[in-house]
Amino acid sequence: MGAKRTFVDLDAAGPRHEYRAILAKIKKDAVCPFCPQNFKYHTRPILHETRHWLSTENFAPYIGTKHQFLLLHKKHIEHLTEMSPAAWGELLKHAQWLCKKYDLPAGSIFMRFGDVKYTNASVAHLHAQLLIGTKRAKKTFPIAPPLGFSTKPYIPKK
Numbered sequence: 001m002g003a004k005r006t007f008v009d010l011d012a013a014g015p016r017h018e019y020r021a022i023l024a025k026i027k028k029d030a031v032c033p034f035c036p037q038n039f040k041y042h043t044r045p046i047l048h049e050t051r052h053w054l055s056t057e058n059f060a061p062y063i064g065t066k067h068q069f070l071l072l073h074k075k076h077i078e079h080l081t082e083m084s085p086a087a088w089g090e091l092l093k094h095a096q097w098l099c100k101k102y103d104l105p106a107g108s109i110f111m112r113f114g115d116v117k118y119t120n121a122s123v124a125h126l127h128a129q130l131l132i133g134t135k136r137a138k139k140t141f142p143i144a145p146p147l148g149f150s151t152k153p154y155i156p157k158k
Contacts, residue, residue, distance in 0.1 A: 004030035012122035014146070019060035023122060034072045034125035048097050049074075052087040055094050064133050064143045067107075069098050071128040078124055080113045095130055107132040110147060120146040 008027050013020035022041055031038040036054070039046075044057040047069070054072050061068040071094050077083060095109060111128040112121035121127075133143045144154075 006030070007032040007124050009116040009120075009122055009124070012116065012120050012146070013060075016060050019122070022060075032076055032123065032125050034070075034123050034127060035076045036074055047101070048094055050090050050094065052084070052090045053094050055098060058129065058131075062131065062143055062145050064141065065131045066133055067102055067104065068129060068131040071095070071130065073126045077126050078114060079126065080111070083126065091128060095128075098130055104132055108143075110145065119148055 006027060007030070008023045010020055010023050010027065013023055026033045026041055033039070033041045042056060043059045046054050046056050048055040052074055054074055056070050056072070058065075058068040058070050071091060073083065073087060098104065099107065107130055109128055109130045111126070112119045113126045116122070116124050129145070131143065131145070134140060
């Protein structure tokens with residue numbers, strides 16, 4: 001009998017200990033938590049749903065975000081090369097819907113796909129994130145979502 005498939009990466013939880021505990025449960029259950037039939041682990045409601053995507057708030061947001069949304073491809077795919085042109089169009093519509101619904105003056109969108117050992121994603125399921133922090137001021141700091149790995153440390157200039 002083969003080994004159970006692992007859909008989550010515990011290391012990607014970083015210092016978010018509660019999130020790590022949830023990922024450990026998901027790993028034990030050997031399911032993909034971003035697939036709609038397994039969405040029981042997610043504690044936030046679905047905000048918007050179309051044929052290919054659903055949008056929700058991230059229940060383990062990065063420090064400093066005012067809003068952080070997950071845009072999840074409903075079919076379990078892991079790589080960008082598996083996404084259809086229709087799904088691309090719907091992704092744009094979800095992002096636009098979120099911007100209008102939450103009156104976002106700006107934001108950042110990034111997508112995670114492929115091997116989590118390259119992307120530092122916690123879940124091996126193609127997904128995008130839309131986030132916004134606060135407006136830059138004297139005592140603000142950049143939000144730093146981990147977007148992969150480097151052979152050199154990132155040291156922000158002071």
